[in-house]
Amino acid sequence: MFQNKLSGRIPPSIGNITRLSYLDLNGNDFHGSIPSSLGNWGFMEELSISQNKLNGTILKQVGAAQIDLSRNSFTGSLLLEVDNLENIWLIDVSENKLSGEIPDTLGKCQSMELLYMNGNLFQGTIPESLRNLKGIQEIDLSRNNLSGQIPKYFEEFHFLEYLNLSFNNFEGEVPKGGIFRNASTISVVGNSKLCGGISELQLRPCLKQASKKRGKPFSPRIKITVIIVVVSSVILLSCIFVTLYWRRNSPKKASSPSSTQNQWLQVSYADLLQATDGFSSANLIGVGSFGSVYKGILECFETLVAVKVLNLMQQGALKSFAAECEALRNIRHRNLVKILTVCSGIDFNGNDFKALVFEYMPNGSLEEWLHPNVDEQPQLRNLNLTQRLNIAIDVALALDYLHHHYQTPIVHRDLKPSNILLDDEMVAHVGDFGLTKFLSEAAEGFSQNQTTTSGIKGSIGYIPPECGMGGKASTHGDVYSYGILLLEMITRKRPTDDMFKDNQSLHHFVKSAFPEQVMEIIDPRLLLEDAEAIQDSENRNNLRNRTHDCLVSLASIGVSCSTESPKERMKMRDVVMEMHAIRDLYLEVGIHRQRQNRPLLLGEGSSYLSNY
Template identity: 60%
Template sequence: MSLNLRLNNLISNIPPPIGNLSSLVSLSLHYNILEGSIPNELGQLMKLQFLQLSSNKLSGLIPPSLYNLSSIVTFSVVANQLYGNIPASLGLTLPNIKYLLLGRNAFTGSMPVSLPNASGLVEVDFSSSYFSGPLPENLGRLHDLSVLNIPGNKFGGGEGDNDLSFLTSLTNCSRLEYLDATANQLRGTLPDTIVNLSTHLTLLGLGGNPIYGSIPTDISNLFNLNRLGIFESSVMGTIPIGVGKLQNLQGLYLYSNRLSGRIPSSIGNITGLVILALNGNRLHGRIPSSLGNCRHLQVLALLANELNDTIPKEVLSIPSLIELHIDDNSLVGSLPLEVGNMEQLQELHAANNKLMGEIPSELGNCLKLEFLNLSNNFFQGAIPLGLKNLKSIKLLDLSHNNLSGHIPVTLEKFPILEYLDLSSNDLDGEVPQQGIFKNSSAFSLLGNKRLCGGIPQLQLPACLKKDSKKHGRSISLTVIFSVIGAVLGLILLSSIFVTLYRARRKASKNPLPASFLESKYLNVSYKDLFKATGEFSSDNLIGEGSYGSVYKGILDRDETLVAVKVLNLHQRGASRSFLAECEALRNIRHRNLVKIITACSSIDFKGDDFKALLFEYMPNGSLEKWLHPNVHGQYEMRSLNVIQRLDIAIDVASALEYLHHHCGTPVVHRDLKPSNVLLDNDMCAHVGDFGLARFLSNAASNTSQDQTSTTGIRGSVGYIPPEYGMGGKASTHGDVYSYGILILEMLTGKRPADETFKDGLSLHQFVKMALPDRVIEIVDP
């Protein structure tokens, strides 16, 4: 006879008269709301084989009479509020028991030592209770055992480090499919014998225990594993390559250990993988691009490791990815545009790396994104307008980067945004006042010194009205950019900067030494520069010239921010330019010259010659970008005031004066122009690009004769002296001519090739007329 009342929302207590049903074989009362204790009268059901009381609110002790029902096959009281100890003789008094399910209660004491005597046991559940003590070492006698579920207890913690010996015994359980001993106090070395466990095993959970040792290399023997969890332990060594043979694996949890080495690319062979958690280890190297083969991957957690290469675009092309955690590493390069392919993405955490370039607008394609954290990197440029599509965003953290431009007004329209952090960037303009910007505790803008407006609590300066600013600009242009005003203004201003230059020269006669020249040059390889620039990514390209390209990079060894000039050796004259620049920069040092860090002459990965120069990085770019901003570039909202232009003019004059008269053998630059004048973080000017430079003898510098013969035109059209085009030789007077062109360009905003500066006069005549003699005397006496 059976009594089945499950799933009926029954309340109150279990009626004691049920104990009078002497023929009862099966009693099912699970999934109700029964309270109180289990009636002692149930111990009278001598024919009872199936007792199912799980998922109620039963409390108290289990009546001892129930442990004497020798006919019991299934005994389940899971998910109640029962407590007390389990009799040590249980394995003897219930000889026919197959399913002993006691989990999710408040039982205490140890696992009955007689349990292995119940040789017919198939499933044992002691989960999430307060059991403690050692586990029986002879559990292997349970030959029919399929499930051993004991997580969330205090098993182990005995003397010595032998708590894991039961695992070796379990190798005799050839039908074992499920073994979970997570979150106990089992201490000891992970035994190699786990690879001999049943090949039917689908789950192996040993995490959350004080386990050490290493993961056996033959873990691939457990080829039916669906989930493998050895986490929050002290396991060391590398991740075995054989893990990639676990083709049925859906969850690999090895986080919070001491694993080192590289992430095996073989993991990409586990095409059905859903969760990969390797965070909190000491893994280094690159994220394997082979992970892109895991097309069902939903969670990828690699944070808090030592990964130090670029982010493979293949990983960002996994369509099923919901969470990506790669923060707290040393990843470099840009965030690939393929990030926009992850349409299911809800969380992207990439903070505390060395990522650079612009934040891709393609992120706006991730319409389900809720958490986006790119803080503490080197991202630059504007906040992409494409982010306006992220209507599901709850947290947006772009703090501690090099972002510039305005705060997009679209951010105030995010409906469920809870926290916004844009602090420690270089943002400017007006702060929005709607949406999240109404609550000062919900966002942070600290460290952006050029912001204005916003709610009163921010205490920012008021913004200038656009119409008055435009009016003032038009008046300035009328005065400054008139031809006659430019000539008169040049003469007047030149007197000022000559005076300032003399004062500065008097205060500091000796140029500052460059520390890199006082010590051995830094040795770098092609591989170092390949990594530093994100594989010479176009995202890191900051300039192009006649003989090569310049990239922004970060050297791994000391996190130095550098500018890497890569020579295009297929261009005629590039090798000569490299040698000329090395020779010129080897023996000169001055605060207004771009500092060279080192040179690299090597071969690339294809076996071709490779030459590059490393310079100190100039955050504010070239003077060219300030005088002629690209409307699509990051400098479009910037401009130079009169004082800044004067300071730059004096800095360049100081550099030329040093090159011509104070660096041993005089040097003539021969290519002075705005694109070769670079500005540091304090807007101090530095002259660079010595690819066309020439050394002069002392006599030659006075007679305007070049020590080295030069044929053809050298320099940039519009900036070179006319005599260069007539077969003349390079001279310091040529640099002074170019300097005059540069001054005119700063005053008028016009390029020398744009138009004639004054009717009836050639550019050459105009420069000689406009540039006062006393300026020439200072720069080129």
């Protein structure tokens, strides 16, 4: 409904569509305030109501991965109090009448890539919390009443390509590192109290602070007071150090593989035994390399859970348990499986027992949907193209978070359809972190320096070729696995199918058909959907053309991600951008994203566009 001549107020009844994922009312003539009923939506994919005549305050409960409220007359403070702040990657509230300070909660938006707040009445300093936006690419805070010094942490933003701080009241020295090295990527004009910076900015030099005049010497009483304070502080710190040392080395508590358990509700072996009906085969929902997964109901959660019981007789199981605990201790993302608690104890026979308890995913794994068993009525286990797009984007967002937005880059190392779980709304969650490596640890080297099969970590078909040649763990390996996964999703062929022998592979199979014959190797079920139900021939042809363009573009990304050379593979943040663009073009939304006075959100050089 964007760029039409719709007018009046936004109807409150639209808030009753609680599963709405996209709302695009851009470029109309709506006036009045945002209906409070829109707070019923929860978290959406895209909310765009820019270029209207809306006023009033912005609902703090409304959240989306993309929020565009620009070019209206909104007033008041910008408040964001939704649960999924970490998944927001675009906020555009430019050209309004918003005031107050920049909210600290923006620092929780760790997936943020684009932030536009220009043309408002914001005041105060840039908050310290924004230093958490490590993956930010564009920031525009121009034409506000902001003050204070320009934060030096902007120098540490390696992906920042555009920074506009012009026409504010900033003061002090302009940094010289990072993005501030290039005058064409920043703007600080209209801040009369700024100084220094690189010569191209043509700012006045900063005056060195004159050395402070010596005051009168301290009186004896002040000297004695200072000595007493210093001595007391040393004694106090020594006591604290001794206490901490004694506690750390006290043998009275048996340590588990991870201190993670201290922050979770503890459950016992008996609790899990009861929850799963004695680990009944009727509740068995999966078997992996290091253990089995059971469905159950824990009284403390009063809901279905998935219990992963480790087979400690299996070599590497204990290390897998420790790795998964460490990986899941602090990471939080909508598209990662949520761990609820852990159990580390003994069973009724006196044997060691270790298990992890996760949120239950009622729609099983992506593997079950792509390759259903014959006796499961495969026609009932079919994913249409929109669902496959959504799942592919969910997985890309999860990897992008692990690679670029966590404090230490994390390599999953075992991405495959059986490790992608689907909740009741078919939202994908990446799970099984038993082979996970933090790059700081991986950089020191590990078993991949072996060329034997035992040194290769991952699943056959999804393992990057460099891992078989002594390569170390890197984010490039996850990108390769994602590329193979994407090709599997559009062809419905496993990389281990019998047809891929004698130096043939799923990557080469798709690449050899690209682009003219791609439609000949696509999962036929994707070509039989929707279009036949459309009566109008023009609209039917339009959908078929969009389906063709979408599938060719997905094949292009899959091939690019799974290329043999790690350095030639895409980065996950670029995959996320292009996958969003492909979905928007397929669904015919988001076409309006070109903005005046700033770059396109989707780069004109993107590879997917070259295929159209």
